[in-house]
Amino acid sequence: xxxxxxxxxxxxxxxxxxxxxxxxxxxxxxxxxxxxxxxxxxxxxxxxxxxxxxxxxxxxxxxxxxxxxxxxxxxxxxxxxxxxxxxxxxxxxxxxxxxxxxxxxxxxxxxxxxxxxxxxxxxxxxxxxxxxxxxxxxxxxxxxxxxxxxxxxxxxxxxxxxxxxxxxxxxxxxxxxxxxxxxxxxxxxxxxxxxxxxxxxxxxxxxxxxxxxxxxxxxxxxxxxxxxxxxxxxxxxxxxxxxxxxxxxxxxxxxxxxxxxxxxxxxxxxxxxxxxxxxxxxxxxxxxxxxxxxxxxxxxxxxxxxxxx
Ligand code: NCD
Numbered sequence: 001x002x003x004x005x006x007x008x009x010x011x012x013x014x015x016x017x018x019x020x021x022x023x024x025x026x027x028x029x030x031x032x033x034x035x036x037x038x039x040x041x042x043x044x045x046x047x048x049x050x051x052x053x054x055x056x057x058x059x060x061x062x063x064x065x066x067x068x069x070x071x072x073x074x075x076x077x078x079x080x081x082x083x084x085x086x087x088x089x090x091x092x093x094x095x096x097x098x099x100x101x102x103x104x105x106x107x108x109x110x111x112x113x114x115x116x117x118x119x120x121x122x123x124x125x126x127x128x129x130x131x132x133x134x135x136x137x138x139x140x141x142x143x144x145x146x147x148x149x150x151x152x153x154x155x156x157x158x159x160x161x162x163x164x165x166x167x168x169x170x171x172x173x174x175x176x177x178x179x180x181x182x183x184x185x186x187x188x189x190x191x192x193x194x195x196x197x198x199x200x201x202x203x204x205x206x207x208x209x210x211x212x213x214x215x216x217x218x219x220x221x222x223x224x225x226x227x228x229x230x231x232x233x234x235x236x237x238x239x240x241x242x243x244x245x246x247x248x249x250x251x252x253x254x255x256x257x258x259x260x261x262x263x264x265x266x267x268x269x270x271x272x273x274x275x276x277x278x279x280x281x282x283x284x285x286x287x288x289x290x291x292x293x294x295x296x297x298x299x300x301x302x303x304x305x306x307x308x309x
Contacts, residue, residue: 002300005309006118006125009134010175018140018176021296025144028299029292032068041299042071047103048096051128052078055107057263057287058128058138062105065294071103089113093121102305103298106130122309124301126294132166132227137297138262139172141289143180145282146217148289149258154181159211159253160202161245162221162270165192166228169262170221174202187211189243191232192223208245212252220245220261220270236269246272250280258282 002017010018031039047066051059059075066073078084083092089108096104105126106114111133118125129135147153158177164170164186171194177184178201186193187205198204205211212218223239233239250259259271259281267273276283 002304004304005301006114006127007136007297007301008114008118008125008127010136010139010172010179011134013136013176013179015179018143018180021140021293021300022144022147024300025140025289025293025296026148028295029144029148029288032288032292037068038070039068039295040070042066042069042102042302045071045102045302046074046100047071047105047298048074048076048101048123049105049128050076050078050092050096051107052083052113053107053109053129055128057290058107058135061287061290062126062128062137062294065291065298066103066105068291069295069298071298074101089117090120093117093123097121097123102302124305126297126301129168131168132171133168134172134175135168135262136172136176137290137294138169139176140297141286141293142169142173142219142260142262143176144289144293145260145286146182146258148285149282150216153177156182156216157185157214158182158217158219159185159187159205159215160219160221161187161208161211161243162219163192163223163228164188164197164221165194165232166224167221173219174200185211185215187243189233189239208243208249209252212245212249215253215257218245218250218253218257218259220259220265220275222262222264222266223269236266240269240272244268244270244272245275247274247278250275250278256280260286262286
């Protein structure tokens with residue numbers, strides 16, 4: 001049983017909790033696959049989706065998950081809300097609480113923002129990405145996709161390549177995968193590797209060949225131009241040539257390795273189109289995993305709320 005009001009990061013989520021979320025998400029996914037979309041676990045509940053950053057799949061996926069579970073959903077884009085008039089995050093949170101919201105799904109450019117919100121509201125807060133910190137539901141959907149493919153996460157070798165420094169997806173995956181017994185290797189230009197990430201358990205590699213050698217999972221990450229100054233690497237073309245994954249470099253991984261990417265993909269930069277559309281690519285599968293994981297998270301948090309809040 002999840003014993004928490006909020007889901008903010010995998011750094012403090014246990015292996016048992018991750019296992020519980022993934023097991024329920026797998027069952028939810030099987031139902032979605034069978035065409036079932038109408039559940040009543042969150043009937044009578046409200047969920048506000050509050051995004052201070054752009055998004056396509058994460059925002060729609062949370063909204064669909066809440067709707068499929070029977071909740072009423074409200075969508076706030078920060079650019080069109082009172083935030084644009086200077087309202088603080090805490091005041092926005094108080095307003096949403098006064099409206100008796102049960103869930104607030106938030107994406108924010110500042111690392112730690114959802115932690116602040118969670119402390120000040122009665123609603124359950126789900127972190128949909130906070131700056132360069134964490135993106136727990138993305139890592140959970142990645143882990144669900146891997147677990148469905150290979151049956152277990154224990155012993156899997158996961159190679160993460162791309163803009164690791166600016167990626168909350170890489171950090172949440174590292175925390176989660178290590179707890180579940182997987183090995184994580186990373187490769188990127190030195191300027192795109194966060195300081196001390198090896199101390200968190202990642203194995204840093206000096207080449208694509210080394211990172212992909214024997215990998216079960218090859219995860220590409222987007223070069224996040226919006227979060228970096230120019231100068232981390234000479235040009236996108238050179239990045240693609242020396243650090244990107246094409247069909248030849250994919251050959252260093254195991255023959256049954258799968259390709260993942262959280263999206264949006266810069267086609268031809270971190271992955272070539274041949275790799276994105278490869279028969280080993282599970283990028284579209286990740287999207288369905290995303291709806292299922294978010295349904296599982298909200299259902300489990302709601303069960304906690306019903307018992308304790
Ligand atoms: C990721 C994010 O926003 O952190 N995307 C996502 O949630 N699907 C990765 C990215 O933006 O590159």
